[in-house]
Amino acid sequence: MTATSLATRLRASPELFPLDLEIGEAAALIELNPVDYERASFLDARMQRPTVARLPYPELAAAAEGLPVACDYIFHVGHVGSTLMSRVLGTHPAVFSLREPQVLRTLAQAEALGAWTPQLLDARLNVFLALLSRTWTPARRATIKATSLVSELAGRLLDQQPGARALMMTAAPAVYLATILGGPNSRQELALAAPGRLARLNRRLGGPRWRLEALSEGELAAMSWACEMSALGAAAGRNGERCAWIDFDRFLADPRAGLSRALTALHGRADPAQVEAMARSPYFERYSKAPEYGYSPALRREVLAAAERDHGGEIRRGLAWLEAAARTETPLAEILSTAEALSHVA
Template sequence: MRARFIPTLQALFSRTFEPNGAALIKATSFVSEIAGELMVEGEPALFLYATPRSFISGILAGENSRKELAGRSEQRTGRLVARGVNLSAPRSEADLAAAAWACEMVALESAEGANILWADFDRVLCDLDGFLRKLAGFFAFPATAERLAEIANGPLTRRYSKATEYEYSPELRRELLAEAERNHRTDIESALAMLDAAAETAPLLRKALDRAQAES
């Protein structure tokens, strides 16, 4: 049913201000459900993700992100089941966050193609300059090393939260993740064990976990 809207969405997302310009869309994680449909065959695509531990800790570190966990739980369960993933009933917010990670990652894994660059967000932050150079080459962007270094070390990398009036630097992110890990260690470990157990019968989830483990 939604297939008829995809060409319109592709055209909408591809709008630029100049004939030779490039469109850059900051998509919410929910768009992963239709990632395969939005990608143009033969064109490069970037799949940016977090490891399950980092994702769960990040969710538990933020009040607003925790509020939406229960509200989307049923929807996420349905999406997971449709892709062959059956998780245990959630026992904590960490379990709900783990389900959210699994839901979006298996959607991306199901859309994987030959021309996709996968990147762990936290590893990107450790070497943003190097990643931007790699990204520019992957997408054939005409950017000089000097310009990319300027972007990597500029003010925008200190305020990459949705509310740019608040600083959210890589250093602050690491501090918040570490704090959440300390405060919810038992629940996080239990949630990770739940994912690993479910992956025994879910190839897409196993693939997602293996990818995250390989990058950690």
């Protein structure tokens, strides 16, 4: 495949997907069709697709030149229904859903390491966002559901285009802690992600505040919530009119209201008939990251109740840590107040 034919295909449709920016700055390209995008929970190496080409970054940038950045976002704190929201929104005729592009994680990690100047980082973001904005039909607009750590780049991503909108998804701290401590996989993820999250939170607050080894598992979960929530809060503070907060439990309690709010925030309107059809989506009864498995709101409530029974002590320890931190750190007090207002279910 020649560089010219690669460039032509890249500009024509989302068929050639830029999986990642590898060492040496070559973009790995894979082939995807519309069904692949629809099925994928993660647009990353877990798809196990062969690389069809590796394009040096300068050639990729040249191929993307002139393509518009025209996408919206779902940012979140993790384990708060963002995949469900992405899948259900993807059934709307005006939405093209993309879930967790690996390249955005790579760029977020590069930003944390200071790998590039801000100008070079913005240039790379612009190129990849232009490629992620491609859709199969002009009627659809891309909505990118990011990985939680990409929330650190939320403000910068929104800065790439003045028309971008974002959903900010969260859950009350007690619900988040029960969710994380109630699942073996999420507890393992918590341990792996904690060092990076603590570094990000300390950096955002202006210096070292806590030491990793001094935090219990429940306190680590609370710190993780505070890290990701404060990242979202910082982005929303700069772009408030373009960001809509959504609490997961409130969304599950009234999917029609939640979907109407999401569509209005992203596209300016929500057709009642389309909202009704989306609210009846079978995705509400499936595990969103693996739809072959059932996982209803009722089952979720049972899982959370079991987590409270089994890990109640650590949940309370984490909540106490969060409340104490909020007494000395104004940004954390603000996000606690935001979460409390969002989680109130009428």
